[in-house]
Amino acid sequence: MTTGARMLAADPAASITAIAAEAGMDRRTVYRRFASREELLTAIYEARLTAIEQATEDARLHEAPVAVALHRYVEGIIGVNRTWPVDLGRMLADEPVRERRDRSYRELTDFLRRATDEGLIRPGLPDGWVSRVLPQLMGIASRDLTDLSPAQAADLVVDTFLHGLGAGAAAPRGAGPGGTRAAG
Amino acid sequence: MTTGARMLAADPAASITAIAAEAGMDRRTVYRRFASREELLTAIYEARLTAIEQATEDARLHEAPVAVALHRYVEGIIGVNRTWPVDLGRMLADEPVRERRDRSYRELTDFLRRATDEGLIRPGLPDGWVSRVLPQLMGIASRDLTDLSPAQAADLVVDTFLHGLGAGAAAPRGAGPGGTRAAG
DNA sequence: CGTAAGTGCTACAGTCGAGTGACAGTTAGC
């Protein structure tokens, strides 16, 4: 099913025929597993959601030290993004799926608030800015920096997230000049 | 035409009927102005490209001090993003349009290289990371922080881009705690 | 060997959107 997800990530309007072809099976076979197109999409998104929830749990966002939890979370989500690259946001007709998605987002927001309270993140930033920047950084790292392992990509994302790309900040340990250069 | 672009931004697969309806005219009228759907899309994207090129020129990326040019560029592009929110990337069948887009991207990359050479941006980062993070930050600010003016949003984007969101960095002048809070 | 499950393939109806044609109504300028 992951291959079909990759197809949908490239083109959310992909036809069942195209999705089936990429997965190496016939269009009719897809309909034997999923009653409709919507059901297939829901199944894929649910798989992604489950992976996200697993990664969130593994990161122990509520208990672990914020710096540790942040890195573990980023690394986990980058892995999820690569396994289930499907973007969605459009195909959210299902109320239960939408609710699960919102819960995951809220969990991230709560964690980032804790990180702010504990002094890791600067306070006073506009609402939603912090919790939108982080997923986007993870998204870029997942999509465009395929040469980096999830752990290496997480180093870069966390460092960029906390310190930016200006010259006046500390470079990440083990990701310095010449260390993790990726191809074009 | 901007209204049609807003429609396409929300759903790239929007029908001509829907686009025309949002623009307050009949589907048939659209076909009188544009020979085909592809031509309409091309026209919209060309309008965005022209605005981008104007903003790039206004920022004087080659001559102005890098810090100044960066801020001017970000402010300009945020304005463009709000006027022409269309995302594209998918609808790039036209070779000339694609080439213009690539040229704009190259211009940004060149500028960011200069900014690195002159010590504004940290060297040794993976290829493509810097030039992908900045547009994404501008995109979030354009879409989700609608309460902020382009200038205010640019303050935030530049500060985040250079210093990140960690507590150990200087907050932007005039965008401190309680200053530019946006509604959730 | 025989059966059952799963798959590929062809064919079909229904829907939706793209694009075109023809006609009627409206507005501006003479």
Added chain:
DNA sequence: GCTAACTGTCACTCGACTGTAGCACTTACG
């Protein structure tokens, strides 16, 4: 009032996709 340009509307063809039906084939299992 008359004309020209523009627009709205009805009606059509064409193509692509969804979802379903039926039949043939392969594979595994007893």
